[in-house]
Amino acid sequence: MARSRVRNLAANLLLLTVTLVVTYVVAGALFLRFGPPLMPGLINVFPVAANVWWQASAPDPAHQDYIAIAGDSYAAGYGDWRAARSRSDQPFHAGDILGARLGKPVLAIGQAGAGSAEGLVLFPARVLDADRCLIFGKPRVPRQIVVLFYEGNDLNDNLGYIRKVLQTRLDDPKLGERIARHLGNDYGDAGLGTCLGYFASSLRSMWRILVRDPDEVRGAGEPNQVTIGGKTLAIPPHLQGPALELSEQEMAIALTVTSRGLDWLHRALPQTAVSIVLVPSVLSSYRLAGESVTMQTYQNGERIQPARRVAEASDRICVLLRAVAQRGGASFIDARPALRRASRDQIVHGPRDWAHFNQAGYTALGDAIADVMTGTSSGGECARLAASD
Numbered sequence: 001m002a003r004s005r006v007r008n009l010a011a012n013l014l015l016l017t018v019t020l021v022v023t024y025v026v027a028g029a030l031f032l033r034f035g036p037p038l039m040p041g042l043i044n045v046f047p048v049a050a051n052v053w054w055q056a057s058a059p060d061p062a063h064q065d066y067i068a069i070a071g072d073s074y075a076a077g078y079g080d081w082r083a084a085r086s087r088s089d090q091p092f093h094a095g096d097i098l099g100a101r102l103g104k105p106v107l108a109i110g111q112a113g114a115g116s117a118e119g120l121v122l123f124p125a126r127v128l129d130a131d132r133c134l135i136f137g138k139p140r141v142p143r144q145i146v147v148l149f150y151e152g153n154d155l156n157d158n159l160g161y162i163r164k165v166l167q168t169r170l171d172d173p174k175l176g177e178r179i180a181r182h183l184g185n186d187y188g189d190a191g192l193g194t195c196l197g198y199f200a201s202s203l204r205s206m207w208r209i210l211v212r213d214p215d216e217v218r219g220a221g222e223p224n225q226v227t228i229g230g231k232t233l234a235i236p237p238h239l240q241g242p243a244l245e246l247s248e249q250e251m252a253i254a255l256t257v258t259s260r261g262l263d264w265l266h267r268a269l270p271q272t273a274v275s276i277v278l279v280p281s282v283l284s285s286y287r288l289a290g291e292s293v294t295m296q297t298y299q300n301g302e303r304i305q306p307a308r309r310v311a312e313a314s315d316r317i318c319v320l321l322r323a324v325a326q327r328g329g330a331s332f333i334d335a336r337p338a339l340r341r342a343s344r345d346q347i348v349h350g351p352r353d354w355a356h357f358n359q360a361g362y363t364a365l366g367d368a369i370a371d372v373m374t375g376t377s378s379g380g381e382c383a384r385l386a387a388s389d
Helices: 002-038 040-045 094-102 116-128 154-165 175-187 192-211 248-268 308-327 336-342 359-373
Strands: 067-070 106-108 144-150 224-228 231-235 273-279 292-296 304-306 331-334
Touching: 002 040, 002 192, 040 192, 067 094, 067 116, 094 106, 094 359, 116 144, 116 154, 116 175, 116 248, 154 175, 154 248, 175 248, 248 273, 248 308, 273 308, 273 359, 304 308, 308 331, 331 359, 336 359
Parallel strands: 067 106, 067 144, 144 273, 273 331
Antiparallel strands: 224 231, 292 304
């Protein structure tokens, strides 16, 4: 009698386990396969491998040649232009502008929160090997990848990758080797376990969005002053700048992640041309009118900085990044002058989301990339913002 009860209990537990596993797999497959076009406002909760199959700018990535845009939320098109759409097929980011100019489909493979490790390795690897999850197709290898490097936080994201993901120090003598090994063995080679975890991670992301506290404003701060159309205008405080809290040595260390990521990308896609585009931070996009700026920091740095340091730091980042691109065999595009020209007579961010471009800003960015690709502009040299301010 006791043995029979044990067998029945074991059978029931096995049946329950199998039922839960099947339910998880089926529900997850349906959610991941059909969720992105139904919930475009929650695009960042879905894995990047799920987001490529419904984009209007790339109608058939499995059969058409296309250009891929990689990076963080700027590559994904966050901002007021996207928020103002009434239909999912309306344009909303730089890829739409680039595709219209070149007459080619453009596929965005970026997501918010990405640094160089994710933008150059993790997301491209997962997109191009999406069919390992069975419910997704396999995109063709792109002819060209345009990597958006955002000077507002990519350097800090790279330092966070070193400290939190690699769990090592910035002065680690074997830092370059550790980065290359992790990118190749982990970020560049996701197994089937990643597919099984996609649904759970998506649910966790949705839960965090549901329960998170409203963003806090750390101190009122003085508005930043910029010159628009010959007039001095006030824009919000605590905007992203070109990593003013980092030393040049820290910038160079952060760009080691970019360099190793670029090496991996060239090995993985030897026939794909790569372009690195420097996207200006919010403060670098405007002519500053005040003596000081109040900025967002990531390393507990000083939030109030001399305004002159913005252009100086931006120029320094450009020189360092261009050198990384050249060593890695990638072409380089400095998009800062185009955004400066666009901001002479209009605001290119906000007015609600001041962390990202609006339609004017994304149009200027897309046109800047297209101008270089069509030979209208060279774009390969670093402008000197400090000399023009």
